[in-house]
Amino acid sequence: MTETNGYFQNDNEKEINVLNLQSLEAEAEKIIPKGGFGYIAGGSEDNWTLKENTEAFNHVQIVPHVLSNVEDPQTDTSIFGINVKTPIMMSPAAAQGLAHAKGEIDxxxxxxxxxxxxxxxxxxxxSIADTMKAGNGAPQFFQLYMSKDWNFNENLLKEAKEAGAKAIILTSDATVDGYRESDVVNDFQFPIPMANLTKFSEGDGKGKGIGEIYAAAAQKIGPDDIKRIKDIAGLPVIVKGVQSPEDALLAIGAGADGIYVSNHGGRQLNGGPASFDVLSDVAKAVNHRVPIIFDSGIRRGSHVFKALASGADLVALARPIIYGLALGGADGVYSVVEHLNDEFKTTMQLAGTKTIEDVKNSKLLKK
Structure with a gap:
């Protein structure tokens, strides 16, 4: 264990056995301090939307094809010309030092x-540079929580580009924080500094609650901000938090290079729809004009399949990967992604699909 400001962080580095992603939460809860675990695991209000995110995948069924001559399914794909071995990606998630001493580096x-x-x-x-360096040249995106202070925004965007970020993710659904009761019950305050806040003079986040962190964030985000960010960064801009066809079209019309369908893992607007329930309608409106990333509720390989078959190009998740980080550091993260990818490949094989393109063209039945 490592202690930082009285907060105990696991520092294990080992591959872990993964039965399924759901089982990781209980294991991680044993080693992440209560306040940190509540912040990571919790949603807003009574967690209704958080729960619906995963339940929604049961609203459709995969139609398998036999006699399809498929073996050894291939999960490699690409986005913005970037080749990756799997369509599974890491969602941007704050303060991973709460789970492990090396945090985002691992x-x-x-x-x-x-x-x-x-x-x-x-x-x-x-920091952006240290996290980028830890990937040893592997592709990374940088997510911007837009600040009221454009000097802060510009500094972050320029550092991200200089460090090698391939795209900017603009989070648009977090102009204020959702009412997260677990943080209230635990009287949670961040015990560990946030490197970007420290570097660019917005305090360091240490000793603050999430509401205080968001107080510096922009409460007004509009279409014009997309162009401003593109002009500063010179990188593709992906708008995160889209949950309606209308907002997707608004973002594309403003110059967005990608759409990210997400309800912030159920951490913001409780009572809103599960992300999966809106994905297909958003994808129809986008009509392949720009790539679509999807997150919120992914826990199974079949969920990855269903999201891709509903219009997503990449599928992201955070909590289970952070639990893997807590349990085994970098190797724990690897174990979680590999397990989910193996589940996905099994689903691909049984559904009679060889490639990601085959998955995207698969038929789903609505219950």
Missing amino acids: TAAGIAKAGALMSQSTYSST
Whole structure:
């Protein structure tokens, strides 16, 4: 164990046995301190939308094809010309030092080992450059929580580009924080500094609650901000938090290079729809004009399959990967992604699909 400001962080580095992704939560809860675990695991209000995110995958069924001459399914794919070994990617998630002493550095290393795509948060425990370096050249995206202070935004965007980020993810659904009762019950405050806040003079996040962190964030985000970010970064901009066809079209019309369908893992608007329930309608509106990333609720290989068959190009998740980080560091992260990819390959084989393109063209039945 490593102690930082009285907060105990696991520092194990080992591959872990994964029965399924759901089982990791209980194991991680044993070693992540209560406040940190509540922050990672919790959703907003009574967690209704958080639970619906995973339940929604039961609203459709995969139609398998036999006699299809398929063996050894291939999971490699690409986005923005970037080749990856799997369509499974790491969602941007804050403060991973709550789960492990090396935080995002180990996450980036484990994701790179799995041949997947990493995205890092503005509110990371480790700096943009250090997190990027840990991936040893593997592709990474940088997620921007837009600040009221455009000097702060510009500094982050320029550092991300200089460090080698391949795209910017603009989070649009977190202009205020959702009411997260687990943080209230635990009186949670961040015990570990956030490297980007420290470097660019917005405090360091240490000793603050999530509401105080969000107080510096922009409460107004509009279409014009997409162009401004593109002009500063010179990189593709993906708008995260889209949950309706209308917003997808608005973002594309404003210059967005990608759409990220997500409800923030049920951490923001409780009572909103499960992300999967809106994915196909968003995808129809987008009509292949830009790539679509999807997250919120992915826990099984069949979920990955269903999301891709509903219009996603990449499928992202965070909590189970962070639990793997807590249990085994970089190797734990690798173990989780490999297990989910193996489940996905099994689903591909049994559904009679050889490639990601085959999966995208698969038929789903609505219950």
